Amino acid sequence: MTLNTLSRCSLAGAALAIALAGCSSVNLDDQPAAPIVDATASTGTKSGTDPRAVASVDAQAGRGLDPLNDPNNPLSKRSVFFDFDSFVVKSEYQPIVQTHGGYLGTNKQRRVTVEGHTDERGGREYNLALGQKRAEAVKQRLLLLGVAETQVETVSFGEEKPRGSGVSEDAWAQNRRADLNYR
Amino acid sequence: MSALFSSKRRAVCAGLVLVAFCGASTAQLRVEITGVGSQQFPIAVANFARDGQTSAEIDSIIRADLARSGLFRIVDAGSQAVSENASVNLPEWKGRGADALVVGSVARLADGRFDVRYRLLDTVKQGQLDGVSLVSTAAEQRLTAHRIADRIYEKLTGERGVFATRIAYVVQTSPKSWELHIADADGANPQAALRSREPIISPAWSPDGSRLAYVSFESGKPVVYVHSVTTGERRAVANFRGSNSAPAWSPDGRSLAVTLTREGNSQIFLMNADGSNVRRLTTSSGIDTEPAFSVDGASIYFTSDRGGGPQIYRMPVSGGAAQRVTFNGDYNISARVSPDGKQLAYIGRRSGRLQVYVLDISSGQEIAVTDTSGDESPSFAPNGRLLLYATAVGGRGILASASTDGRVRTRLSGPSGDIREPTWGPFVK
Numbered sequence: 001m002t003l004n005t006l007s008r009c010s011l012a013g014a015a016l017a018i019a020l021a022g023c024s025s026v027n028l029d030d031q032p033a034a035p036i037v038d039a040t041a042s043t044g045t046k047s048g049t050d051p052r053a054v055a056s057v058d059a060q061a062g063r064g065l066d067p068l069n070d071p072n073n074p075l076s077k078r079s080v081f082f083d084f085d086s087f088v089v090k091s092e093y094q095p096i097v098q099t100h101g102g103y104l105g106t107n108k109q110r111r112v113t114v115e116g117h118t119d120e121r122g123g124r125e126y127n128l129a130l131g132q133k134r135a136e137a138v139k140q141r142l143l144l145l146g147v148a149e150t151q152v153e154t155v156s157f158g159e160e161k162p163r164g165s166g167v168s169e170d171a172w173a174q175n176r177r178a179d180l181n182y183r
Numbered sequence: 184m185s186a187l188f189s190s191k192r193r194a195v196c197a198g199l200v201l202v203a204f205c206g207a208s209t210a211q212l213r214v215e216i217t218g219v220g221s222q223q224f225p226i227a228v229a230n231f232a233r234d235g236q237t238s239a240e241i242d243s244i245i246r247a248d249l250a251r252s253g254l255f256r257i258v259d260a261g262s263q264a265v266s267e268n269a270s271v272n273l274p275e276w277k278g279r280g281a282d283a284l285v286v287g288s289v290a291r292l293a294d295g296r297f298d299v300r301y302r303l304l305d306t307v308k309q310g311q312l313d314g315v316s317l318v319s320t321a322a323e324q325r326l327t328a329h330r331i332a333d334r335i336y337e338k339l340t341g342e343r344g345v346f347a348t349r350i351a352y353v354v355q356t357s358p359k360s361w362e363l364h365i366a367d368a369d370g371a372n373p374q375a376a377l378r379s380r381e382p383i384i385s386p387a388w389s390p391d392g393s394r395l396a397y398v399s400f401e402s403g404k405p406v407v408y409v410h411s412v413t414t415g416e417r418r419a420v421a422n423f424r425g426s427n428s429a430p431a432w433s434p435d436g437r438s439l440a441v442t443l444t445r446e447g448n449s450q451i452f453l454m455n456a457d458g459s460n461v462r463r464l465t466t467s468s469g470i471d472t473e474p475a476f477s478v479d480g481a482s483i484y485f486t487s488d489r490g491g492g493p494q495i496y497r498m499p500v501s502g503g504a505a506q507r508v509t510f511n512g513d514y515n516i517s518a519r520v521s522p523d524g525k526q527l528a529y530i531g532r533r534s535g536r537l538q539v540y541v542l543d544i545s546s547g548q549e550i551a552v553t554d555t556s557g558d559e560s561p562s563f564a565p566n567g568r569l570l571l572y573a574t575a576v577g578g579r580g581i582l583a584s585a586s587t588d589g590r591v592r593t594r595l596s597g598p599s600g601d602i603r604e605p606t607w608g609p610f611v612k
Contacts, residue, residue, distance in 0.1 A: 113404075122537070123516040123530055123559055124384050124604065125429045126486055126493055128405065129442065129449035129470040132426050136448055154444065155404040156426045160382035167578065 067103070068182055074099045078180040080138055081173060084119070087133040089141055097138060100180055101145025108148065113181045114138045116156040117163070119172035124158055131156030131178075138178045223256040224339060227281035231301070232266035232288040241289055241299055244328035245335070248346040248369060251584075252336065252568070253591030260284075267302045267314065277306040283339060287331075296320050299327050303335055312338045325372055343610065345564040350571060351376070351386045351395055352582060352605040362600075363397060365412065368564075368607070370582065370595040376412060384604055385429055389436050389456075392611040396420070396430035396439060407441050409456065420458035431474045431483075432456070433500075440464070440474035440483055451485055453500070464502035473517055476500070478524035484508065486516045495529055509542065511549055517560060521567045526587065528552075528561040528570055539572050541587055552589035562606045563587070571607045 067073040078100070080093040089097060104110055116131030135154035142152055164171030226249060231242045249255040258281040265271060266288040276284045287301030296318055303313040313334055319327045326347060333344030348368045355361050361383045366373040377383060381400040388395060395410045405428045407421035421427040425444035432439060439456050442449045446463070449472045454461040464483070465471040470493070473486040480500060487496050487505070492513040498505040509515040514532035521528070524544075531540040531549075536556035542549045557575035564571065569584045580603040582595040 125473045126470070126516045128426060128428050129472045132444050132449050133470060153424055157400065160384065160400065
């Protein structure tokens with residue numbers, strides 16, 4: 001049995017089932033069964049497709065799925081977190097940097113901005129400079145992985161754009177970070 | 184003239200707590216003076232006689248200004264208006280405890296402007312110290328009151344008053360809304376010079392008070408702008424690859440020192456005020472930022488982490504070898520030089536607390552001028568007597584001022600947002 005015949009039969013059955021459910025006041029004895037079957041069958045046979053079918057289309061399909069937009073791709077992880085007053089990229093974040101380094105290395109047309117951030121403690125301008133140092137630390141790692149200097153710009157937001165709010169180590173830890181922002 | 188305000192005449196007033204309201208608007212800042220052990224000059228400011236409706240309470244503004252300076256104790260003058268032409272019994276005012284008396288009047292002129300007249304009288308020597316008539320529009324009356332307070336301050340202390348100067352600060356009014364404000368020195372009359380959906384930091388007045396340099400993140404990264412206050416005309420003067428920040432004006436207003444990262448980490452550069460002729464001044468492998476010119480323009484103080492933690496250094500304006508200036512504690516940032524060039528104000532972190540410190544440059548003597556924590560951005564009043572800074576109260580930024588000797592502290596607070604980055608403007612004619 002082909003898929004078409006299967007669905008045609010199912011639809012005919014569904015139509016019959018609805019009719020039999022008896023919501024309508026039409027008496028089946030007054031209406032021959034044949035027209036019901038004919039109407040359903042004609043739609044199916046003429047077009048050759050299932051009118052209820054849903055074709056799934058990927059908006060990015062034309063260009064191929066951008067790995068940057070794939071939540072299952074390791075490239076979706078774009079933040080590196082730091083210790084207090086530190087700009088050392090910790091070993092647990094090396095894989096993230098390596099993943100992006102590899103991607104940028106093979107996609108030379110891509111540009112990324114590394115944005116440094118700090119927690120709220122300390123002066124705003126000094127924190128801006130500290131955030132810059134964090135962004136720069138990530139950039140240097142990327143360059144070691146073969147990324148071109150022209151592909152990476154480093155900027156800092158200092159303490160101005162916190163991700164976590166409130167006065168707690170939890171919030172501060174979220175804010176001491178460098179984000180990779182693709183353009 | 185010699186100052187009347189000699190130390191032997193100062194009365195010691197311990198535990199003074201005075202709250203002066205700068206106006207009815209909730210958008211304005213409230214002033215609280217909590218100085219302890221300050222020596223203050225007793226002065227009475229009588230209600231001014233009024234002829235017609237006036238928009239500002241001239242006498243109240245004068246009282247609030249003098250009280251906020253920390254140098255005066257306001258003697259109750261009763262509710263009776265006393266005009267500048269009334270005959271006053273000076274010994275009686277002396278008996279009430281006032282060493283000086285201010286009397287005056289406000290009269291509406293035929294053209295709609297107002298004539299404010301005042302006299303400053305010495306109750307001890309029983310003579311007049313000052314007497315002027317100032318004509319202004321209704322909108323200028325606050326300024327007129329501040330100018331009278333400045334005259335009184337100068338006659339009695341021998342120093343120039345700062346009440347008619349202005350301050351700038353940044354207020355975050357919501358998670359996505361920042362405003363750069365310009366207000367009178369008492370926090371009243373705030374006006375937004377810039378509104379943005381991205382952060383604004385580090386405003387700096389040009390020496391003539393006509394322009395503000397600041398850092399705006401409106402383009403998605405820190406860029407230095409110069410903004411003409413009266414026209415609102417503005418342009419990006421440092422918009423290089425990387426971050427652009429920490430603008431500081433040279434004393435002649437022709438140059439700006441800025442922090443750029445176009446060559447890697449944060450380093451200090453000098454440029455013309457229009458953004459041309461950029462040249463690098465520092466060449467360290469770490470952070471060099473927050474430049475501040477010396478009064479003579481020959482050197483630049485700045486923050487650097489070249490020795491480990493951030494400390495303040497000084498270098499020639501042409502760059503070159505830097506000398507370390509701060510040695511106490513492991514975190515000293517945001518230096519500003521006093522108008523006489525003798526002192527440095529900065530934020531120091533000691534035992535986890537960020538406080539305003541003042542250093543006597545020649546002796547190396549350092550004092551804490553605040554008892555708060557979470558202080559930021561100190562700047563000197565143009566007469567060097569007071570410091571304006573930001574501090575945190577209840578998780579919100581507020582403005583505060585302190586005398587440079589740390590004896591009198593004033594809180595300027597407002598209900599309208601998270602206030603930060605204050606900077607005191609220059610004397611303007």
